[in-house]
Amino acid sequence: MAIIDELRADSPVRRIRDLPGPRGLPMLGNALQIQRERLHRTAEQWAREYGEVFRFRIGSREFVVVSNPEMVATMLRDRPDGFQRTDRLNAAARELGFSGLFSANGEEWKRQRPMVLRGLDPAHIKAFHPTLVKVTQRFERRWRNAAGAGRAIDLQSDLMRYTVDVTAGLAFGTDINTVESDDEIIQKHLDKLLPALFKRVLSPLPHWLWVRRRADPALGEHLRALRSAVDGFIAGARLRLADQPQLRERPGNLIEAMVAERDRPGSALTDEDVSGNVLTMLLAGEDTTANTLAWMIWLLHCHPEVAQRAAEEVRSMVGEGSHPTHEQLGQLDFVEACVHETMRLKPVAPIIIQQVVRDTVVGGLALPAGTPVMCLMRPAAVDAAHFPDPQAFRPERWLAGDGPARAAGSAKRVAMPFGAGPRTCPGRYLALSEMKMVAAMLLGAFEIADVSTADGTEVQERLALTMSPVGLKLRLRVRK
Numbered sequence: 259m260a261i262i263d264e265l266r267a268d269s270p271v272r273r274i275r276d277l278p279g280p281r282g283l284p285m286l287g288n289a290l291q292i293q294r295e296r297l298h299r300t301a302e303q304w305a306r307e308y309g310e311v312f313r314f315r316i317g318s319r320e321f322v323v324v325s326n327p328e329m330v331a332t333m334l335r336d337r338p339d340g341f342q343r344t345d346r347l348n349a350a351a352r353e354l355g356f357s358g359l360f361s362a363n364g365e366e367w368k369r370q371r372p373m374v375l376r377g378l379d380p381a382h383i384k385a386f387h388p389t390l391v392k393v394t395q396r397f398e399r400r401w402r403n404a405a406g407a408g409r410a411i412d413l414q415s416d417l418m419r420y421t422v423d424v425t426a427g428l429a430f431g432t433d434i435n436t437v438e439s440d441d442e443i444i445q446k447h448l449d450k451l452l453p454a455l456f457k458r459v460l461s462p463l464p465h466w467l468w469v470r471r472r473a474d475p476a477l478g479e480h481l482r483a484l485r486s487a488v489d490g491f492i493a494g495a496r497l498r499l500a501d502q503p504q505l506r507e508r509p510g511n512l513i514e515a516m517v518a519e520r521d522r523p524g525s526a527l528t529d530e531d532v533s534g535n536v537l538t539m540l541l542a543g544e545d546t547t548a549n550t551l552a553w554m555i556w557l558l559h560c561h562p563e564v565a566q567r568a569a570e571e572v573r574s575m576v577g578e579g580s581h582p583t584h585e586q587l588g589q590l591d592f593v594e595a596c597v598h599e600t601m602r603l604k605p606v607a608p609i610i611i612q613q614v615v616r617d618t619v620v621g622g623l624a625l626p627a628g629t630p631v632m633c634l635m636r637p638a639a640v641d642a643a644h645f646p647d648p649q650a651f652r653p654e655r656w657l658a659g660d661g662p663a664r665a666a667g668s669a670k671r672v673a674m675p676f677g678a679g680p681r682t683c684p685g686r687y688l689a690l691s692e693m694k695m696v697a698a699m700l701l702g703a704f705e706i707a708d709v710s711t712a713d714g715t716e717v718q719e720r721l722a723l724t725m726s727p728v729g730l731k732l733r734l735r736v737r738k
């Protein structure tokens with residue numbers, strides 16, 4: 259008998275129906291109180307009102323929301339057996355053509371994870387460094403041109419050119435060079451995909467499965483364009499494998515490893531797995547890293563004394579007009595602390611939704627199989643119990659020896675911007691390298707003249723699976 263059925267009426271274990279939560283309407287639940295793009299803010303506000311564990315409903319789908327960091331960590335670590343991505347995410351991602359590691363569950367996920375981990379491991383990042391420098395040099399030229407012409411830079415869109423070029427270089431061995439192009443070749447299409455996925459993940463019913471033919475025709479165009487780009491990357495990898503058969507044994511990058519595995523007799527990997535993962539890499543690597551960088555550049559602009567200290571670190575370590583070596587990148591401690599502090603205040607994944615695989619009890623709460631659980635990642639990271647003066651942007655709190663040992667020791671257990679446990683982000687080494695590289699380029703070559711929204715209003719957070727700042731423009735001055 260399942261443990262939930264065994265609970266006696268006087269058991270200290272709570273059931274979902276005992277949890278507090280916002281009052282909703284019959285049938286609709288709390289759907290009308292939620293604006294998708296502000297879901298994280300609404301849930302964070304509810305957490306302040308109802309506590310670290312509460313529930314709410316969208317139509318008939320009841321979500322349990324948890325912001326207690328120990329409970330969150332317990333659930334994220336208990337994967338894949340206890341928790342997994344939701345069936346809804348899995349179905350929606352498949353429908354949109356990117357059923358890869360991010361949305362996969364069970365055996366499918368177990369098969370794919372080691373391959374993706376290897377493709378993004380520190381050894382590959384180190385070997386990739388010369389290409390990272392080349393893409394960063396191009397990016398610097400782009401920003402020098404904008405500064406020279408007195409032109410405002412569309413911050414996120416420029417940063418996404420950089421992150422897509424880097425991901426394609428590392429994972430697909432392809433130099434797509436969108437940084438030196440004014441067309442928005444691939445980003446234009448990628449941009450549409452995460453919001454479409456997020457909408458499906460949250461909708462009360464999977465209506466798109468029944469009315470597929472009438473579904474958003476523009477989205478169909480974007481999907482076709484992406485499919486053709488993905489096919490191009492795969493065809494490139496196949497050509498290289500045909501030219502250099504030794505690559506089948508020792509693939510140079512993720513896509514070659516996946517294609518070689520796909521072609522192995524008896525392989526369980528399908529063509530859909532390969533193309534789904536190519537798209538997954540582009541999507542997972544683009545928005546997250548670009549948005550974190552955009553938030554960091556904005557925070558540095560708001561805190562000139564911090565920007566000054568970071569610039570001094572860069573300028574004392576890296577020669578005039580050059581970029582950090584791989585070793586120097588590892589020594590930019592204060593710049594890295596700025597990245598961690600940015601992710602604490604502005605985690606681009608403020609929500610991680612999981613589904614219970616088998617009946618379980620976490621933190622004294624009984625969770626039946628199938629329950630969707632929404633983990634809120636920010637509340638604990640901005641709680642004074644864990645970080646003194648929690649709303650302040652103080653990167654030095656991440657440096658060893660600074661601040662109370664309690665905060666330094668617990669910091670990484672409480673702020674989990676890359677998730678935790680067996681499904682922790684496999685792109686974190688790449689992301690950290692990219693972010694430190696762009697920060698070093700920016701602080702070494704330029705002064706930040708302004709970062710603001712076009713109409714000067716306060717910058718807003720927008721959630722579309724990842725959380726981005728809305729409409730930031732950057733103005734730079736070339737350093738004398």
Ligand code: HEM
Pocket residue numbers: 334359360361371374378425538539540542543544546547550606607610675676677678679680681682683684685686688689
């Ligand atoms: C600042 C940058 C980034 C942040 C904040 C971030 C954050 C995250 C988070 C929170 C997760 C979910 C983890 C979990 O469920 O415990 C995740 C998963 C993932 N990320 Fe990242 N990510 C970043 C960059 C990247 C990059 C650059 C790539 C690859 C090019 C990448 C690829 C992935 C993949 C494939 C997964 C799914 C892993 C799995 O389910 O096994 N991410 N990321």
